[in-house]
Amino acid sequence: MFIRNAWYVGAWDHEVGRVMRRRILLGEPVAFFRREDGVPVALEDRCCHRQAPLSLGKLVGNTVECPYHGLQFDATGACVKVPSQDRVPASARVKSYPVVERNHWIWIWMGDPAKADPALIEDFHWMDDPHWGFGGSSLHVDANYLLLVENLLDTTHLPFLHPESLGTGAFARSEFEVTREGDRIKVTRWLMDQPPAPFHQRMGDFADGVNVDRWQIAQFAPPSFVKLDVGSAIAGTGARQGDRSKGMNMFNLNAITPETEKTAHYFWAQAYNFKLDQRWISDLVRQQVNAAFLQDMTMLTAQQQNMDLGPSPVVNLGQDKAWVAMRQIVARLVAEEQQTAPRSVAAA
Numbered sequence: 001m002f003i004r005n006a007w008y009v010g011a012w013d014h015e016v017g018r019v020m021r022r023r024i025l026l027g028e029p030v031a032f033f034r035r036e037d038g039v040p041v042a043l044e045d046r047c048c049h050r051q052a053p054l055s056l057g058k059l060v061g062n063t064v065e066c067p068y069h070g071l072q073f074d075a076t077g078a079c080v081k082v083p084s085q086d087r088v089p090a091s092a093r094v095k096s097y098p099v100v101e102r103n104h105w106i107w108i109w110m111g112d113p114a115k116a117d118p119a120l121i122e123d124f125h126w127m128d129d130p131h132w133g134f135g136g137s138s139l140h141v142d143a144n145y146l147l148l149v150e151n152l153l154d155t156t157h158l159p160f161l162h163p164e165s166l167g168t169g170a171f172a173r174s175e176f177e178v179t180r181e182g183d184r185i186k187v188t189r190w191l192m193d194q195p196p197a198p199f200h201q202r203m204g205d206f207a208d209g210v211n212v213d214r215w216q217i218a219q220f221a222p223p224s225f226v227k228l229d230v231g232s233a234i235a236g237t238g239a240r241q242g243d244r245s246k247g248m249n250m251f252n253l254n255a256i257t258p259e260t261e262k263t264a265h266y267f268w269a270q271a272y273n274f275k276l277d278q279r280w281i282s283d284l285v286r287q288q289v290n291a292a293f294l295q296d297m298t299m300l301t302a303q304q305q306n307m308d309l310g311p312s313p314v315v316n317l318g319q320d321k322a323w324v325a326m327r328q329i330v331a332r333l334v335a336e337e338q339q340t341a342p343r344s345v346a347a348a
């Protein structure tokens with residue numbers, strides 16, 4: 001039950017090369033590789049003969065040779081060679097997915113290829129903007145992908161799950177505003193005149209005892225992107241009115257791609273606009289954010305294990321407003337797609 005007509009992140013750019021990489025996306029096996037000219041390709045990683053994973057085979061120029069009986073497929077997925085006979089059956093092909101390389105990610109369209117317009121790719125320009133540096137990585141999620149989207153939209157968990165890095169006590173009770181623009185959701189939080197979170201203090205070089213005005217503005221876009229504009233500036237210097245020059249700003253960029261109903265791939269980056277000449281910042285940012293996200297992964301896995309035991313009554317709170325709306329949007333988009341999709345796609 002996924003939104004299929006959407007661009008998802010399938011891999012980091014450096015993960016795709018002249019050795020095939022298998023990844024299950026939206027329940028389908030995909031083999032990524034680059035053609036000899038460097039252009040990325042994504043083929044169904046399931047041979048149309050006996051379902052062997054093509055990614056266990058080898059690249060012969062721009063074609064893929066199946067490891068089992070040697071059928072060869074070109075980058076469009078068409079079978080071009082059957083070693084055991086001269087005739088190549090017309091139906092011998094594997095799916096080829098539209099792919100675009102942008103902002104250090106390899107984007108893939110798992111739905112109707114006719115609808116794959118690159119203009120629809122979500123904006124993650126920070127990773128290519130000379131005014132920003134970034135550190136990023138990926139994690140495997142042992143839980144349904146929407147549990148992670150929930151996690152990113154309700155950051156009242158910060159003081160409990162990440163007390164040593166991101167949370168301060170004031171966070172749980174901070175005021176927030178949820179706004180909608182079409183299917184996009186924005187959650188704006190300002191914590192005024194509070195001690196900085198440990199990670200922000202370190203990144204912003206705030207002197208001991210200095211209070212900050214801290215912002216955290218999360219934006220959700222379907223199917224499962226969350227971008228967080230976060231930062232802290234010395235209290236009372238006008239950050240909330242638009243002058244962020246007395247502090248530091250980071251963008252936490254998250255692209256989550258379902259693997260199965262109960263697992264996902266999590267691609268994330270943390271962009272920052274300070275100390276750009278200092279390479280160690282990128283490593284530190286990556287390491288700090290990764291450590292916090294591993295705490296989230298542990299919680300998500302535990303939630304999923306409990307949920308797998310069967311339905312149980314739950315209570316929704318005021319803080320859940322944004323992700324409740326997010327789930328309604330995703331459910332509606334899935335339903336709309338299934339109403340209009342050909343039966344074979346709907347069944348998938």
Ligand code: FES
Pocket residue numbers: 047048049050051052066067068069070071
């Ligand atoms: S399974 Fe691929 S050639 Fe037989």
Ligand SMILES: [Fe+2]
Pocket residue numbers: 151157158161162292293296
């Ligand atoms: Fe978290």
